[in-house]
Amino acid sequence: MRNITTRKSKLSIGSMDRRIQIQKRITTYRAKENNYNFETVYTVWANKETKDGLQKFNGININDIPSDFFKIRKIADLTSEYFILDGDERFRILKVENVNKGAHQILHCRDAGKSSLEGSKS
Secondary structure, three states, X not given: OOOOOOOOOOOOHHHOOEEEEEEEEEEEEEOOEEEEEEEEEEEEEEEEEEOOOOOEEOOEEXXXXXXXXXXXXXXXXXXXOEEEEEOOEEEEEEEEEEEOOOOEEEXXXXXXXXXXXXXXXX
16 A cells, blocks of 8 residues: 655755844835835745746746745744845745754745835835
8 A cells, every 4th residue: 555645844954054144024104195115024044946837027036935934943923914025035935934943944935026116025
């Protein structure tokens, strides 16, 4: 008899070789426009995997599907309201998945483009 259960994601701690910032978006309202700024909440080590087939328009991912996956040690209150800054690229967290019996997380992210672009703030 063959076992057909799915394999759980596993993470090698030694593969976390990128220093990333996890940021919270701060919205300020002025007259008839919204201004967005970002505040770094956590700075952590991560492993990054990028998925092929990304479609961009003006340097911003136009699809609301994961293009990059960051693997980190668990942060208890991390949700999809946060963003990741990796170098000068910003990523929006779409989903937080717990792995390795809850000791680590895989962050399913959408590449939002260069942090200098206005569209990367959405």
